[in-house]
Each structure stands twice: as structure tokens, then as C-alpha cells.
Amino acid sequence: MYYKVTNSMTQDIVDVIKEIHYIQYQEKHKILILCDIKIAQAILSSDGKKGWHIEGLYNFPLDNTIYEIEPISRLEYEEIDAKLHEVD
Numbered sequence: 001m002y003y004k005v006t007n008s009m010t011q012d013i014v015d016v017i018k019e020i021h022y023i024q025y026q027e028k029h030k031i032l033i034l035c036d037i038k039i040a041q042a043i044l045s046s047d048g049k050k051g052w053h054i055e056g057l058y059n060f061p062l063d064n065t066i067y068e069i070e071p072i073s074r075l076e077y078e079e080i081d082a083k084l085h086e087v088d
Contacts, residue, residue, distance in 0.1 A: 002077035005045075005052050008066045016080045017046045020069070025051070025061050043069065046081075
């Protein structure tokens with residue numbers, strides 16, 4: 001399944017992901033670690049470098065902006081991915 005990630009305040013599409021991986025921030029080592037949805041703070045971005053905090057998860061200390069995820073088709077995924085990675 002494919003998903004688009006949208007900033008709930010601006011409605012800007014910020015990412016597209018192929019699958020959802022739940023994460024939490026480990027303060028001790030200052031890293032993101034995969035975890036179960038029951039203790040998750042965010043979902044992992046497509047580049048694996050940041051997290052997107054979605055409603056219903058615990059507070060994410062790195063960024064508590066609320067993002068929304070929505071299932072999309074493979075075609076829509078490819079179109080959005082190409083736009084997000086365009087070089088001006």
C-alpha cells in the first residue's frame with residue numbers, strides 16, 4: 001500500500017511512503033528506533049531520517065506538528081514522488 005503524508009495545518013504534501021513503520025525517539029542515544037504502534041511517537045519518513053507525528057500517537061519530541069496520512073494508488077505515489085524530488 002502507498003500513502004501520502006500531508007501537513008494538517010498547511011495541507012502541503014510533504015512525503016509519500018510505501019509502507020508505515022512506527023518509530024520513537026530514543027533520547028539516550030539521540031536516534032529514531034522502530035517500535036510497536038502501542039508506544040509509537042511518529043511514522044518513519046521515506047528517507048528514513050525523520051518522523052511524521054500523526055494524531056493518536058504519543059508526543060514526538062523532535063516535531064509535534066500533526067501530519068495526516070492517506071492511502072493512495074501506485075500511480076499517484078509515483079507522480080507525487082517525482083514532484084517532491086524535482087530539482088529546480
